[in-house]
Every structure is written in C-alpha cells, then in structure tokens.
Amino acid sequence: MVPISWYLILSAILFSIGVAAFLIKRNIITVFMSIELMLNAVNLTFVAFAQQWHVISGQIFVFFVMVVAAAESAVGLAIIIAVFRARSTLNVDQVDVMKL
Amino acid sequence: MTDLHLWLIPLVPVAGFLVNGLFGRRFPKALVTAVAIVAAAVPMLQVASIVYRFSSLTRPFIESHGTWIAAGAFHASFAFQLDQLSMVMLCVVTGVGFLIHVYSIGYMGEEEGYWRFFAYMNLFLFFMLTLVLSANFLLMFVGWEGVGLASYLLIGFYYTRDSASNAGKKAFLYNRVGDVGFLLAMFLLIAHFGTLNFSDVFGAIGSNPAMHGGILTAIGLLLLLGAVGKSAQIPLYVWLPDAMEGPTPVSALIHAATMVTAGVYMIARAHIIYDRSAIALLTVASIGTATALLAATMGMMQNDIKRVLAYSTVSQLGYMFLGCGVAAYSAGVFHLVTHAFFKALLFLAAGSVIHTLGGEQDMRAMGGLRTKIPVTFWTMTAAVFAISGFPPLCGFVSKDEILYQAFVHSEAGKVFWAVGLLTAGLTSFYMFRLWYMTFFGESRAVAYEEAAVHARHDTKLTLEAEHAHHVHESPKSMLVPMTILAILCVIAGGLGWPEGLGGTNWFSHFLAPAVSGAHLQYEPVRVALATGGIGASATNQAPAPANNLEIILAIVSTLVALSGWCAAHLMYYKRRDLPARLTARFHAIYSLVFNKYWVDEIYGALVVAPVLFIARWVLAALVDRGVIDGGGLLAGCTAQGFGSLAARIQSGNIRSYAGWLAAFAALLLVAVYFGWTTHFGIR
Numbered sequence: 001m002v003p004i005s006w007y008l009i010l011s012a013i014l015f016s017i018g019v020a021a022f023l024i025k026r027n028i029i030t031v032f033m034s035i036e037l038m039l040n041a042v043n044l045t046f047v048a049f050a051q052q053w054h055v056i057s058g059q060i061f062v063f064f065v066m067v068v069a070a071a072e073s074a075v076g077l078a079i080i081i082a083v084f085r086a087r088s089t090l091n092v093d094q095v096d097v098m099k100l
Numbered sequence: 101m102t103d104l105h106l107w108l109i110p111l112v113p114v115a116g117f118l119v120n121g122l123f124g125r126r127f128p129k130a131l132v133t134a135v136a137i138v139a140a141a142v143p144m145l146q147v148a149s150i151v152y153r154f155s156s157l158t159r160p161f162i163e164s165h166g167t168w169i170a171a172g173a174f175h176a177s178f179a180f181q182l183d184q185l186s187m188v189m190l191c192v193v194t195g196v197g198f199l200i201h202v203y204s205i206g207y208m209g210e211e212e213g214y215w216r217f218f219a220y221m222n223l224f225l226f227f228m229l230t231l232v233l234s235a236n237f238l239l240m241f242v243g244w245e246g247v248g249l250a251s252y253l254l255i256g257f258y259y260t261r262d263s264a265s266n267a268g269k270k271a272f273l274y275n276r277v278g279d280v281g282f283l284l285a286m287f288l289l290i291a292h293f294g295t296l297n298f299s300d301v302f303g304a305i306g307s308n309p310a311m312h313g314g315i316l317t318a319i320g321l322l323l324l325l326g327a328v329g330k331s332a333q334i335p336l337y338v339w340l341p342d343a344m345e346g347p348t349p350v351s352a353l354i355h356a357a358t359m360v361t362a363g364v365y366m367i368a369r370a371h372i373i374y375d376r377s378a379i380a381l382l383t384v385a386s387i388g389t390a391t392a393l394l395a396a397t398m399g400m401m402q403n404d405i406k407r408v409l410a411y412s413t414v415s416q417l418g419y420m421f422l423g424c425g426v427a428a429y430s431a432g433v434f435h436l437v438t439h440a441f442f443k444a445l446l447f448l449a450a451g452s453v454i455h456t457l458g459g460e461q462d463m464r465a466m467g468g469l470r471t472k473i474p475v476t477f478w479t480m481t482a483a484v485f486a487i488s489g490f491p492p493l494c495g496f497v498s499k500d501e502i503l504y505q506a507f508v509h510s511e512a513g514k515v516f517w518a519v520g521l522l523t524a525g526l527t528s529f530y531m532f533r534l535w536y537m538t539f540f541g542e543s544r545a546v547a548y549e550e551a552a553v554h555a556r557h558d559t560k561l562t563l564e565a566e567h568a569h570h571v572h573e574s575p576k577s578m579l580v581p582m583t584i585l586a587i588l589c590v591i592a593g594g595l596g597w598p599e600g601l602g603g604t605n606w607f608s609h610f611l612a613p614a615v616s617g618a619h620l621q622y623e624p625v626r627v628a629l630a631t632g633g634i635g636a637s638a639t640n641q642a643p644a645p646a647n648n649l650e651i652i653l654a655i656v657s658t659l660v661a662l663s664g665w666c667a668a669h670l671m672y673y674k675r676r677d678l679p680a681r682l683t684a685r686f687h688a689i690y691s692l693v694f695n696k697y698w699v700d701e702i703y704g705a706l707v708v709a710p711v712l713f714i715a716r717w718v719l720a721a722l723v724d725r726g727v728i729d730g731g732g733l734l735a736g737c738t739a740q741g742f743g744s745l746a747a748r749i750q751s752g753n754i755r756s757y758a759g760w761l762a763a764f765a766a767l768l769l770v771a772v773y774f775g776w777t778t779h780f781g782i783r
Contacts, residue, residue: 019758019762092754096751099750
C-alpha cells in the first residue's frame with residue numbers, strides 16, 4: 001500500500017506547478033490549463049484522504065469539483081473567445097482595463 | 101368659582117392667530133379683520149364679566165389644567181391664577197389690546213401683509229395673557245418668551261427694511277440677556293423651595309418670618325435682571341427706541357402699554373421676595389430712578405416723534421420701578437395702568453399724525469396740524485397733559501402717588517423723590533415740545549414734502565402717494581379708540597385719587613390683597629373687600645383726612661410740570677430761535693445728549709465688538725474652520741491616502757492578483773503550521 005504522504009507530496013508538487021504556471025505564463029489558454037492542474041491536484045488530495053479514512057464524501061466531492069470545472073471551462077473558453085475577438089490578443093498582461 | 105374658564109382667555113387669541121396665520125393670506129380683508137377683532141374681543145368680554153363677578157376675591161383662585169412637567173419631587177402644571185393683580189393686568193391687556201386692534205384696522209388698512217399683522221397681534225395677546233394669568237414662574241416664563249417672540253416678529257414687520265429687521269434682532273438679543281437672570285432665578289427657586297408655584301414659594305417665604313436677604317436677595321436681583329431686560333431699564337434699555345421700527349399700533353400695544361410693563365408686573369407679583377431683601381429693593385428703586393432721569397434727558401433731544409415717545413416710555417417705566425422699589429407696589433401698578441392709557445393714546449395719536457402726513461415721522465416736518473386734524477389734536481392734548489402730570493388727569497395721580505411714597509419711604513427715598521421730581525419737569529418739557537412742534541406754528545409739511553421725496557427711501561407709502569397726499573383726519577376706526585383712551589386718561593385718575601387729597605385711593609385698596617406686604621406696615625386695618633363689587637367696596641371707604649405733606653408735594657410737582665410747560669412754550673412757540681442758540685452755546689452737552697450719551701456706541705465697543713471678534717476669529721476661523729473643518733479634512737485625507745495606496749493593488753493585471761493570493765495563502769499556511777493563529781480562534 002502506498003503511504004498517504006506520497007499522494008500528498010505528489011498533489012503538492014502538482015499544485016505548485018499549477019500556481020507557478022499561473023503566475024509565469026502570459027498566454028490566457030495556458031493560465032486556464034494551470035487552473036485545471038490545481039483543481040486536479042486538490043482532487044487527488046480528496047481521493048487520497050477518502051481512501052485513507054474510508055469516507056465516501058471525499059470521492060463525492062471530487063465529482064462535484066469535476067462537474068464545476070467542466071462548467072467553468074465551458075464558460076471560461078467562451079470568455080477567452082470573446083476577449084480574443086475584442087482585443088485580438090491572448091496575452092493576459094494586455095487585458096488589464098479593470099482597474100482604477 | 102369653577103366655571104371661570106380662565107383657559108379661554110389666552111386660547112381664543114391663539115385660535116385667531118392660527119386661523120389668520122394659516123389661511124389669512126387667502127381670506128378677504130374683511131374676514132381677516134373679523135377673526136382678529138373677535139379673537140381680541142372675546143377675552144375682553146370674559147375678563148369684564150370675571151372682574152364684575154369676582155372683584156372682591158380675597159384669596160387667589162387657581163385653575164389647573166393637568167401636569168406639564170413631573171420630574172421627581174418637582175411639579176409644574178398648566179395652572180392659571182386669578183387675583184387682583186392679574187385682574188388689573190387682564191383689564192389693561194385685553195382692554196387696550198382690543199382698542200388697538202380696532203385702531204389697526206384703519207392704520208394698517210393699506211399695508212401689505214395685513215393678515216400677517218393681525219395674526220402676530222393675536223399671538224402677542226395669547227402670550228401676554230398667558231404671562232399675566234400663569235400661576236407659576238415656569239408658565240409665566242413661557243409667556244415671557246412668547247411676548248418677546250411676538251415683539252420680534254412685529255418690530256421686524258417691514259422685513260424688507262434692513263433697519264427694521266436689525267431692530268427686531270436687537271430687541272430679541274437684549275431680552276435674552278435679561279432672560280438669563282430670570283432662568284437663574286428659577287433655578288435658585290427650585291433648588292431652595294422645590295417648586296415654582298407662586299402660592300407655594302410665597303407661602304413658604306411668608307410662613308418663615310426669619311427669612312431675610314441672602315438667597316432672597318440673589319433671587320430678587322436675578323428676577324430684576326429679567327425685568328430690566330423686558331422693561332427696558334438701565335442697562336438694557338437700548339432696544340426699546342430701536343423697536344419703534346415696527347408699525348405704530350405695535351409700539352402702542354407692545355412697547356408702551358403691555359409687554360414692557362411685564363417686568364413691573366413680575367416685581368409686583370414677586371413682591372414678597374423683594375419685601376424681604378432691602379438690597380434688592382434699593383436696587384430696583386435706584387435703577388428705576390436713574391432710568392427715568394436718563395431717558396427723559398434723551399427724550400428731550402429726539403426729533404423722531406416715535407422716538408420721543410419711546411424714551412418717554414423708558415422713563416415712565418423707570419417711575420414704575422421706583423414705585424416698586426419703595427415697596428409701593430400698588431402705586432407702581434397704578435402707574436402701569438394709567439401709563440397704558442396715556443402712552444397708548446400718545447402712540448395712537450402719533451400714529452394718526454404719521455398716517456395723516458403719509459409716513460412722515462420727523463417732527464421738524466410737522467407743525468400747524470391743530471386745525472387740520474382736530475380730533476387727533478384734542479385726544480393727544482389730553483394724553484400730553486396726563487403724562488406731564490397736571491391734575492386731575494390720571495398721570496398726575498399715579499406719578500404723584502409714586503413720588504409721595506418715595507418721599508415718605510426713607511432717607512434714600514428723598515433722593516429718589518428729588519430726582520423723580522426733576523424727571524417730571526423734563527417729562528413735561530419734552531412732551532410739550534412734541535405738542536408744539538407737531539400741532540402749532542405754521543405747517544412745515546409742504547416745505548418738507550420736496551425734501552422728503554429725495555431723502556426718505558424707507559417710507560412705507562410710495563412716493564407717488566406722498567405727492568398726492570392731502571392732510572386729512574384719520575378714519576373713524578382710528579379716532580374712536582383714541583377718543584375712548586382720552587376719556588380714560590381724564591377719568592382714570594379717580595380710581596386712585598390719593599386719600600391725602602380727599603380721595604379714597606380705591607385702586608390701592610383693591611390691589612391690597614395681592615400686594616399686601618407693604619401695606620401691612622402702615623395700614624393696620626385693611627378693609628375687607630369681601631362685600632359686593634367695585635362700586636360697593638369704594639363706598640365702604642371713609643375718606644381719610646387730608647394729609648398736608650401730600651398736598652404740598654402735589655402742589656410742588658404740579659408747579660414743576662407747569663414750569664416744564666412754560667419752558668417748552670418759550671422755546672418752541674414764542675421764540676423759535678432759542679433752541680438753536682442754546683445748542684450752539686452748550687454744544688458739548690447738546691451733542692452728548694443728542695447722541696444718547698453714546699451708550700449704543702459704548703455697548704458696541706465693549707460688548708458687540710469683542711463678541712464679534714470672538715465669533716469671527718476664534719469661533720469661526722479657529723474652531724469652525726480650523727478644528728471642525730480641519731478634523732473632517734484630516735479624516736478625509738487619511739482615508740484618501742490609504743485608499744490610493746490600496747488602489748495600487750488593483751492593477752487590473754490578473755497575474756499580480758494571483759501572486760497576492762498565493763503569497764498570502766502561503767503566509768496563512770506558515771502561520772497555521774507554527775500555531776501563530778491560535779490566539780485568533782483559527783486552528
């Protein structure tokens with residue numbers, strides 16, 4: 001049996017990669033993908049703990065996260081298309097009009 | 101007794117005020133008139149009926165209409181009190197008030213704001229009647245403040261005129277100074293007696309013969325400060341001459357006959373306090389005498405007919421204070437009554453003259469009116485002779501009573517008597533000066549007409565009207581009240597004809613139950629007035645033997661009045677050049693008196709200028725603009741500064757948002773890991 005710490009370490013590594021990619025990457029699609037990566041890192045934690053403690057709610061929670069992520073990517077991609085149409089760019093640094 | 105319905109007396113005028121004040125603008129003039137006159141007539145009729153039935157009241161009748169303030173042991177109620185003193189005041193206020201309402205129909209007939217005028221007049225009657233009817237100091241204070249308000253509104257009646265609205269403010273502010281004294285006196289009364297009811301306070305003092313001076317002196321002096329403000333005595337008299345900016349009926353009703361006598365009424369009402377404090381009493385007499393003399397000298401030099409009368413009012417109020425100050429309260433109140441008659445008449449006659457001349461108030465522009473307006477002339481003549489103190493008119497009787505009482509009161513009283521006598525001479529002089537300048541000689545009105553058109557911008561009639569104006573007698577609604585008052589001037593003296601001159605002095609016997617303190621000493625047998633009405637009690641009095649001293653004093657004061665007349669006759673009738681030569685000769689004195697001793701200017705420099713300085717530079721500039729505005733500004737700037745710092749976080753750059761989020765999430769993680777957050781309840 002693989003100890004839970006391995007899962008957690010893997011999850012932390014995945015999450016950190018997601019955060020780092022979110023902060024570093026300028027392409028909006030890549031940023032979007034890094035969000036998915038963070039979500040899945042968290043999902044991995046949920047599943048690992050559910051397995052460890054034999055509690056089903058963790059696994060159910062993962063389904064919810066997946067559903068919401070699917071919905072979010074549908075909306076998010078639509079927004080990205082709209083942004084691209086309006087500004088002809090996918091660079092997030094150039095989409096910064098929402099400020100004082 | 102319980103069906104007196106005293107509450108109706110003040111409430112009917114306030115109903116008139118409400119009706120005219122709320123709807124008068126849309127009413128036709130006749131309806132406004134009807135409402136106002138009815139509201140003034142009903143209280144008069146009720147007072148007449150009450151006086152007819154209850155003039156022989158031996159104890160005050162108190163009518164209470166529920167509690168107003170109940171705080172711990174302190175109670176104040178809406179209570180009205182009827183005794184001889186309030187009966188006298190009620191008669192004066194409603195009687196003279198009604199006559200002046202009638203007069204105003206004619207005088208104010210052409211004015212803008214006719215309805216407003218009558219609404220204010222009814223409001224004044226309401227507060228004045230509350231003042232004289234109240235059975236405790238607190239309700240009296242309500243009336244006291246209310247008449248001040250009505251006075252303010254009516255002085256500033258021609259509110260488009262700067263001088264009028266300023267005069268209104270001046271009157272109100274000077275009254276405030278006095279009100280401080282009244283308020284402090286009430287606080288002292290509450291602290292020491294726990295009540296403000298007349299009967300309780302005076303009863304407590306009366307049942308404790310050992311109580312003298314001390315706290316009573318303090319209360320007496322503070323009440324006196326209130327009276328001085330309201331009754332225009334030194335040092336707070338300066339508002340009254342300026343109050344002449346109001347319409348003439350207002351001057352007659354408020355600033356001569358009723359409101360300004362409220363101070364005298366209060367002193368007479370609180371006479372038990374003054375009886376127990378020699379210092380307070382002496383102060384009252386000194387202030388009264390000084391005011392009488394000073395105001396009389398100022399009255400001699402004025403050229404505005406209403407201002408002469410205003411200074412004369414101040415001077416006559418001084419006589420009333422003198423009367424009260426020598427513990428002859430009934431004499432003071434009697435002078436109040438006669439003064440209400442003759443001074444109201446003088447003002448109404450002066451108003452008639454002004455009306456006739458189309459708004460001209462300068463006596464130098466008058467003259468020769470004797471034959472043109474005979475009714476005004478004859479009624480005014482009666483008043484002039486009355487105020488100058490010629491027997492048997494009413495002014496002679498009341499003034500002489502005061503002077504006699506002052507003479508027999510004490511050694512200091514002889515000084516008061518001498519000054520009062522001198523003042524009587526001056527009074528006679530300036531009243532006959534007014535009389536000659538207004539009614540005798542050749543008419544100077546035409547010569548002044550041209551000058552007036554250029555010089556006067558503040559006349560209430562338009563210049564075109566002034567051009568077209570012909571000198572004619574005033575309408576009947578003005579002449580009838582004047583005639584009634586003139587008759588009263590002539591006969592009212594009989595009410596208080598002194599015993600020393602073979603009379604009965606019915607008035608002082610009538611008033612004795614209400615102001616008995618002083619009379620107890622030298623009238624061991626106070627005749628019970630329990631039987632019958634006015635006539636019956638008068639006939640019960642056996643005429644006292646004529647008193648030589650009183651006769652001598654009466655002759656002396658008549659001679660003094662006569663000499664004042666002669667001087668005026670000489671200077672303003674026989675030899676018109678004399679005044680000019682005298683002023684040239686005694687220029688320093690003349691300019692001192694003509695400028696009213698620069699009292700206004702001194703007050704301006706000593707009080708108004710420092711107050712303005714503090715207001716402008718300390719309060720407005722430093723406190724208001726510096727501390728208060730500055731505090732607000734500081735708070736705003738601080739918020740703005742922090743805001744602009746925080747706003748830089750909102751860059752619009754999504755990666756920087758994410759960076760902040762990640763950084764603080766990491767920080768939180770570290771904090772939780774090391775257990776730093778347990779203090780905040782976060783695990």
